Amino acid sequence: MNRRAFVKAGLAAAAAPLALPLTAQTATFTSRGANYFTDAVVTTHEGRQARFYTDLLKNRRVIINFVFVGCTDICDSVTQNLVAVQELLGDRVGRDIFMYSISLLPDFDTPEVLKDYAERFAVKPGWSFLTGQPAEIDLLRWRLGFADIDPERDANIFEHAAMLRIGEERLDRWAMAAALLAPESLVGTINRVLPPPRAL
Amino acid sequence: MPDWKDKLALVAQRNRQEIVNAKLSRREMMRLGLLTSTGALVAKSGLSSRAFAQVPLTPPSPISTPWMQPMPVLPIKAPLSPSALTHGHPDGTTLIDGAGRRINHQLCAYDSTGTYSGKFPPKKFYETFVREADWKFHPSWGPSKIWGFDGMYPGPRYNAYYGEPIMVRFHNRLPSRAKHVGFGLPEFSVHLHNAHTPSESDGNPVDFINSVNDPNEVNPLGFKDQHYPNVYAGYTKLNDLRGDPSEALSSLWYHDHTIDFTAQNVYKGMVGVYTLFDDKDTGDETTGYRLPSGEFDVPIMFGDFVFDRNYQPVFDLFNSDGILGDKFCANGAIQPYFNVKPRRYRFRLYNHGPARWYDFALYDGQKFLPFWQISSDGNLLPQALMKSKVDVAVAERVDIIVDFGKIQSSRVYLVNRLEQLDGRGPRGNILTPGTPIIQFNKVGPPVRDNSIDPMVTPLRMRTLPDPDFAALLARAERAKKRTFRFDRTNGAWAVNGKLFDPKEAIARIDQEAEEVWTIENQDDGWSHPVHMHFEEHRILSRNGKRTSVTSSDYGRKDTIPLYRREAVEVFMRFRDMKGRYVMHCHNVIHEDSGMMVRWDIV
Numbered sequence A: 001m002n003r004r005a006f007v008k009a010g011l012a013a014a015a016a017p018l019a020l021p022l023t024a025q026t027a028t029f030t031s032r033g034a035n036y037f038t039d040a041v042v043t044t045h046e047g048r049q050a051r052f053y054t055d056l057l058k059n060r061r062v063i064i065n066f067v068f069v070g071c072t073d074i075c076d077s078v079t080q081n082l083v084a085v086q087e088l089l090g091d092r093v094g095r096d097i098f099m100y101s102i103s104l105l106p107d108f109d110t111p112e113v114l115k116d117y118a119e120r121f122a123v124k125p126g127w128s129f130l131t132g133q134p135a136e137i138d139l140l141r142w143r144l145g146f147a148d149i150d151p152e153r154d155a156n157i158f159e160h161a162a163m164l165r166i167g168e169e170r171l172d173r174w175a176m177a178a179a180l181l182a183p184e185s186l187v188g189t190i191n192r193v194l195p196p197p198r199a200l
Numbered sequence B: 001m002p003d004w005k006d007k008l009a010l011v012a013q014r015n016r017q018e019i020v021n022a023k024l025s026r027r028e029m030m031r032l033g034l035l036t037s038t039g040a041l042v043a044k045s046g047l048s049s050r051a052f053a054q055v056p057l058t059p060p061s062p063i064s065t066p067w068m069q070p071m072p073v074l075p076i077k078a079p080l081s082p083s084a085l086t087h088g089h090p091d092g093t094t095l096i097d098g099a100g101r102r103i104n105h106q107l108c109a110y111d112s113t114g115t116y117s118g119k120f121p122p123k124k125f126y127e128t129f130v131r132e133a134d135w136k137f138h139p140s141w142g143p144s145k146i147w148g149f150d151g152m153y154p155g156p157r158y159n160a161y162y163g164e165p166i167m168v169r170f171h172n173r174l175p176s177r178a179k180h181v182g183f184g185l186p187e188f189s190v191h192l193h194n195a196h197t198p199s200e201s202d203g204n205p206v207d208f209i210n211s212v213n214d215p216n217e218v219n220p221l222g223f224k225d226q227h228y229p230n231v232y233a234g235y236t237k238l239n240d241l242r243g244d245p246s247e248a249l250s251s252l253w254y255h256d257h258t259i260d261f262t263a264q265n266v267y268k269g270m271v272g273v274y275t276l277f278d279d280k281d282t283g284d285e286t287t288g289y290r291l292p293s294g295e296f297d298v299p300i301m302f303g304d305f306v307f308d309r310n311y312q313p314v315f316d317l318f319n320s321d322g323i324l325g326d327k328f329c330a331n332g333a334i335q336p337y338f339n340v341k342p343r344r345y346r347f348r349l350y351n352h353g354p355a356r357w358y359d360f361a362l363y364d365g366q367k368f369l370p371f372w373q374i375s376s377d378g379n380l381l382p383q384a385l386m387k388s389k390v391d392v393a394v395a396e397r398v399d400i401i402v403d404f405g406k407i408q409s410s411r412v413y414l415v416n417r418l419e420q421l422d423g424r425g426p427r428g429n430i431l432t433p434g435t436p437i438i439q440f441n442k443v444g445p446p447v448r449d450n451s452i453d454p455m456v457t458p459l460r461m462r463t464l465p466d467p468d469f470a471a472l473l474a475r476a477e478r479a480k481k482r483t484f485r486f487d488r489t490n491g492a493w494a495v496n497g498k499l500f501d502p503k504e505a506i507a508r509i510d511q512e513a514e515e516v517w518t519i520e521n522q523d524d525g526w527s528h529p530v531h532m533h534f535e536e537h538r539i540l541s542r543n544g545k546r547t548s549v550t551s552s553d554y555g556r557k558d559t560i561p562l563y564r565r566e567a568v569e570v571f572m573r574f575r576d577m578k579g580r581y582v583m584h585c586h587n588v589i590h591e592d593s594g595m596m597v598r599w600d601i602v
């Protein structure tokens, strides 16, 4: 029985939870905010403009990866894998989880190119491909931790195409996962970091 | 006046771009020490984290005057009667797979008459509450929030004995995961590092449990029972339920191991000490090996942190290299003093990381002082070795004997001589004198000391299980071989090019088999402290060179410091138990980013 089924069956309630008062107050958290994540203006594959932090990250649960259209092997495998993940997450995507694939080659990946790409993979709503100013996107890449300490490796954009950042901005809860894990395993990780909202 | 100082202090995480954005002049940057005369940006104190090329400067921690507080001595955990445990006596089962499944303990059982049976029925019972608490890292600071066993960082010390199995109930009383903000996930899976433990009690990364403060989760009572048989490896072949005493372990530790969040949770404070005794290492200095005992047997856990202006630990959530701190703690206190009597002490040195490598030495202000190394990874050596420094990579342990009776100076410092600038590991630069972490003050008149003086009587301890190295090599030749490459692939930490998948066992090994594993690091940028669960191994060779008797690789190990471009050949055994286990990099940030493999004993 999985966690959801367990809850659905009402077993969780039957097992008489013993909720204890918190002994210590939670530390106050100052949001990283736009200071950290930047409010770089990005354009989606649908041609909409958005500020990265304010419009796309704030109070949202997100799955973020980096991608570029010219990269056929790894990026396409990752995108294909994420299509399966989107399928498994169902209508949660666009509702309580947003998926962002940010271009590693923003000069080439124009919104039109990205639109083509998204259509090629039959990407559904709730998943946006993003492009923008190269310097700003590069900063974003560093801020989100898709970087290598070795400048030579860092310059190899293929090195940044196989990881996923999973997080919830409001809680400052962030994890990383391998983008090419089996979709079921990935969804397991996603559900752990971003548990599905429960109908009570 | 330009507010460049404020600009620098305000933003929590920064990189070169930010400094550029702050519009600092070269002169201002030089004044701040951000720029060398050649124009290269230098890493300041604080988290030395992401790329040097784009230095993310975390502001340094608040000022803390050293030697203002005594080093805490870890309290010894007291057992309870099984019926006194919260939620009642252990019932012979435990939770695995995110508490989604309940199974029987492999090696002990409970029956309806109220008795424990099986191979290793527990003789003592404990319970511990993992909770958020206020912790004072320094007397002049405000409190910091930690997550600790019994609300302490480090957690309490368990004194355990071979032949005396125990059961520990771990209660998750951490904040609700729906409300907790910041690093750390309030779920855990406790691993007892280097114990010979049945899989379901080993703290496998997927065997985490939720908090009682999340009553709608799958485990509303929020606890898990873990069974520690405290048995020497090898009892199956010997058919005696005792095992091979030369496999005895002594300085173990426990810590969270939950999948994807180990580094964050360990940095939150979820670590503690577990010491194992037997009829040789007795805990009584008048018997057995006669090692310094009681108040003179002192485990010390080292950890490094960065703190923000409100004294809260800072964890760079977007760093997958390995984070370093600018404050060094010993048993949860920043640069404490420790008053000692003029006699011998056994110090058990633990490095809980998350990413710092140490080289410890004793310094009296003028020179480095000799001491005795008596263990490697907490396993007592065949004989004491006189040393002037000891390397301790993340997760490694070294026990040392220091004779303050023979030291002239009344004040001695434990220093870290190893320079490390980023998560990649040390570059081999040895500092003189290094960073002082503990100040030892010799106080009072001479006191009774029944421990052996290794200067007078050679201290002979555990013989190795395979004392004949040539015979071991011959056995190794016949054993099955496997190779594990620890490397970086597509921006993530990997083993053999793959990232950790808890569903996939990369090796299925017959119980009682012997194998030779080659652990490789082809990357010249990084070092990895590689840890294998379950049994101690022997290092056969490093880079093709056979292990020599005088090398620190000689002896039983559970963690291999794997430096750049190295290949280490180890002899592995898989005795007595079945189930799933892991091997991983113990730079826990690497572990969380994929550098771990699951292997099963079948």
Ligand SMILES: [Cu+2]
Residues within 6 Å of the ligand: B493, B527, B528, B529, B585, B586, B587, B590, B591, B595
């Ligand atoms: Cu590593």
